[in-house]
Amino acid sequence: MTGPSFLRSRAFRRVTLQAGFVAGLLLLVLAATLTARTNLATQGLTSGFDFLWKSTGWEMNFSLLPTTTADPYWWYLLMGLMNTLFMGTLGLAGASVLGLVVGLMRSGRNPAARLLGTIYIEIFRNLPLILQLFFWYAMANALPAPRASIAFGGALINARGLYLPGLMVGPGTVALAVLSGLVGLGLAIWVLTARRFNRVEPRGQRRVALLAVLAGLIGAGVFVVLGHDPADAWVTLPALQGLKIDGGFRIQPEFYALAIAITTYGAAYVGEIVRGGFKSVGRGQMEAAAALGLSSWHIFTRVRLPLAFRAMLPILINQYVWLIKATTLGIAVGFSDFFMVIASSINHSGQTFEFIGILMAGFLLINFSLAAVLNRLNRAIALKGHQTTGSA
Amino acid sequence: MSAIARTNVMDLTAPAIEITDLNKYYGTFHALRSINLTVSKGEKVVVCGPSGSGKSTMIRCINQLEEHDSGAIRVFGTQLDDNLGSIDEIRREVGMVFQQFNLFPHMTVLENCTLAPMLVRKISRAEAEATAMRYLEKVRIPDQAQKFPGQLSGGQQQRVAIARALCMQPEILLFDEPTSALDPEMIAEVLDVMVTLAQEGMTMVCVTHEMGFARKVADRVIFMDKGEIIEEAPPEEFFGQPKSDRTRLFLSQVLGH
Numbered sequence A: 001m002t003g004p005s006f007l008r009s010r011a012f013r014r015v016t017l018q019a020g021f022v023a024g025l026l027l028l029v030l031a032a033t034l035t036a037r038t039n040l041a042t043q044g045l046t047s048g049f050d051f052l053w054k055s056t057g058w059e060m061n062f063s064l065l066p067t068t069t070a071d072p073y074w075w076y077l078l079m080g081l082m083n084t085l086f087m088g089t090l091g092l093a094g095a096s097v098l099g100l101v102v103g104l105m106r107s108g109r110n111p112a113a114r115l116l117g118t119i120y121i122e123i124f125r126n127l128p129l130i131l132q133l134f135f136w137y138a139m140a141n142a143l144p145a146p147r148a149s150i151a152f153g154g155a156l157i158n159a160r161g162l163y164l165p166g167l168m169v170g171p172g173t174v175a176l177a178v179l180s181g182l183v184g185l186g187l188a189i190w191v192l193t194a195r196r197f198n199r200v201e202p203r204g205q206r207r208v209a210l211l212a213v214l215a216g217l218i219g220a221g222v223f224v225v226l227g228h229d230p231a232d233a234w235v236t237l238p239a240l241q242g243l244k245i246d247g248g249f250r251i252q253p254e255f256y257a258l259a260i261a262i263t264t265y266g267a268a269y270v271g272e273i274v275r276g277g278f279k280s281v282g283r284g285q286m287e288a289a290a291a292l293g294l295s296s297w298h299i300f301t302r303v304r305l306p307l308a309f310r311a312m313l314p315i316l317i318n319q320y321v322w323l324i325k326a327t328t329l330g331i332a333v334g335f336s337d338f339f340m341v342i343a344s345s346i347n348h349s350g351q352t353f354e355f356i357g358i359l360m361a362g363f364l365l366i367n368f369s370l371a372a373v374l375n376r377l378n379r380a381i382a383l384k385g386h387q388t389t390g391s392a
Numbered sequence B: 001m002s003a004i005a006r007t008n009v010m011d012l013t014a015p016a017i018e019i020t021d022l023n024k025y026y027g028t029f030h031a032l033r034s035i036n037l038t039v040s041k042g043e044k045v046v047v048c049g050p051s052g053s054g055k056s057t058m059i060r061c062i063n064q065l066e067e068h069d070s071g072a073i074r075v076f077g078t079q080l081d082d083n084l085g086s087i088d089e090i091r092r093e094v095g096m097v098f099q100q101f102n103l104f105p106h107m108t109v110l111e112n113c114t115l116a117p118m119l120v121r122k123i124s125r126a127e128a129e130a131t132a133m134r135y136l137e138k139v140r141i142p143d144q145a146q147k148f149p150g151q152l153s154g155g156q157q158q159r160v161a162i163a164r165a166l167c168m169q170p171e172i173l174l175f176d177e178p179t180s181a182l183d184p185e186m187i188a189e190v191l192d193v194m195v196t197l198a199q200e201g202m203t204m205v206c207v208t209h210e211m212g213f214a215r216k217v218a219d220r221v222i223f224m225d226k227g228e229i230i231e232e233a234p235p236e237e238f239f240g241q242p243k244s245d246r247t248r249l250f251l252s253q254v255l256g257h
């Protein structure tokens, strides 16, 4: 009850608290940087990013484009980042598809399917991811030796890895083709999600999006044709040659064990999100669709799924960002993702702070972009007006 | 009226709706007790009765949103049975308007109206949109076609729901308390549309407590209680000389004060 009145003003308090907090934070960062600098200098370590152009001198066991020990750090980092992105894309896509299936089983009427879905979720959600990863990796290593490879549909699998039939083109060509396809897809999504913002006639926009996808695919085809050596055959099939496998496209056990682990673990979480999404859709909308004579397939695809998806998306975004971070566990089985490349680089170069900075920046970049794209999608499809999914 | 080719084989000379000895249970609860009701083409029937008397259950049996346990339902001579084809056939000819509107909130008003005609009647988008605009004009909201349901008032949403049902060009419209979720000032705009439809000869079965509407357009008023039809009579007779005590009690509650 005493003291000057401005101390009790709410606005004054809010501003001082904010200012004090920001100032404290800045001081902390400044102090830490200065201390690190002086400590490093006394140990004779130089800071800076010149090392990025030095060659690494060690090997990377998996990369989408060729790497040699003479390649500089920046190339290794880029390849590591691409591996993480590749694994993330596969893992998220797999977890989404499997999660949709599990979620639908859990929200359906068939008791056997519901039980199966529940068992799946309880198992995969409750065991630590690293344990599941070791399990799949052990399974992969327990497969027979190359000469006893298991064959299925042109592919071979053994303890050394999974051998898929492949196109006879260089990795650079594949990268360009994939890039072309992704650019087309990205453009299409951009155009489609822009639809609600600038009230353009939706059908024209759909046509532009379709064109973008087509152009991306045609571009990919052109790259493949140009990159193919006419002297070679078009496809390469894996085949047993003596004691090892010749031809084909090898996927190492570390890679697919991690992909399976991320997919199955992620699917358990996605499955619960999917179930929640379907639960939130009001019965009224589905009854209205049924009363209009829509088939159960159309009720599902035009009403139930779109409404459930809108309820799921905000939670899915969190889950996706989380799953991307979980791919760093690949280091436990030796998959050369971004995290592992960074860890090896630190060992070999001693530039700890710089590499940790790059690691953070890399993951922030991936997860910010992912969240930004999905948030844009979320805003674009969000229900307009105050009414949500409706009740009754 | 019908530019759309009818693929089904409904007999338009048979009674629009013919319900005989219909029974429905929820578990052990007997929700509908041997209901008999015939509605001829062009007739307007108003159904009223206390809460829980089975009004919704009865009209939802007509388009099989609820399955019945015994008895027969025929729509223009086509009997509803376990055959899914008969359900599809009947749903194409029977439109429904719900108390909660139940519009598709992720689609514009226009898309709400064109979805079923394009998917079920398989007409082109252009034709479906032309039909939709015609019916949106009829319910007096053509200017809202590009909006989303959540951006409209309750009365506007219910008029969209009526237009959506009309776009399938049904022979029969079922209404389940279409004005009960509306503020008083919006009730009139929905009732106006319903009166227009009635005057144009639409076959209507309407659960409502709007007794003014019943007086004005109903050919017959039906009173239900505890899963039974207690009384049915033309409106003058129904309101003037109700036969049963339960009807009198109900009317005094609805009209009284």
Ligand SMILES: Nc1ncnc2c1ncn2[C@@H]1O[C@H](COP(=O)(O)OP(=O)(O)OP(=O)(O)O)[C@@H](O)[C@H]1O
Pocket (backbone or CB within 6 Å): B026, B029, B031, B049, B050, B051, B052, B053, B054, B055, B056, B057, B058
């Ligand atoms: N899905 C259900 N499961 C169990 N009982 C139900 C179900 N639907 C309705 N009932 C019961 O059946 C009876 C009739 O319900 P109905 O909804 O047809 O009544 P109503 O006449 O439409 O009432 P209101 O005026 O409140 O809408 C009620 O006692 C209700 O509790």
Ligand SMILES: [Mg+2]
Pocket (backbone or CB within 6 Å): B055, B056, B057, B176, B177
């Ligand atoms: Mg009711």
